[in-house]
Amino acid sequence: MLLANVFLFRISYIFFKVIVLDECIFCKIVKGEIPCTKLYEDEQVLSFLDIMPASKGHALVIPKNHYATLLDMPHEELKSVTETIQKVAAATMVALPGVEGFNVLQSNNEVAGQVVPHVHFHIIPRHKDDKLNFAWEQGKSEMAELKKYAEIVKGNLK
């Protein structure tokens, strides 16, 4: 009974903070205000298991500072995040039997499927014949059109 009350209080607290006050759920995890299953932590980076995994071992890697998307992140912190992705992915390949590969997935903005507006990378372990599907229908292109588009992008590189 006491445990159930504590659990209910905790859920209501999280609901209030995240839904009512609209606070970032990953910032709350960084601050330890919401629990997570931690895999790795250093000064700049945190990695923990995804609560709704696409496959067993599905991990997230986030910068501790709040940035909405990849484009908002300073290079130095992005470097730490990518080093952690490599570290956690390598450990996952060894730790989980049958894992033969992994996908790294990162979405920016709602239109791309980003739900939590705190930049994060998914590490999704892959098994032979698993039913996960990240495929898209392959389109067609004209060389002239590609060249034209490449020039436009190159003109916007900073």
Ligand code: 5GP
């Ligand atoms: P997105 O769709 O934004 O790329 O991914 C957000 C991910 O965060 C989802 O895979 C979701 O399961 C995970 N997630 C959302 N809230 C929590 C949480 O409170 N704890 C953990 N560990 N993962 C969460």
Ligand code: ZN
């Ligand atoms: Zn945040």
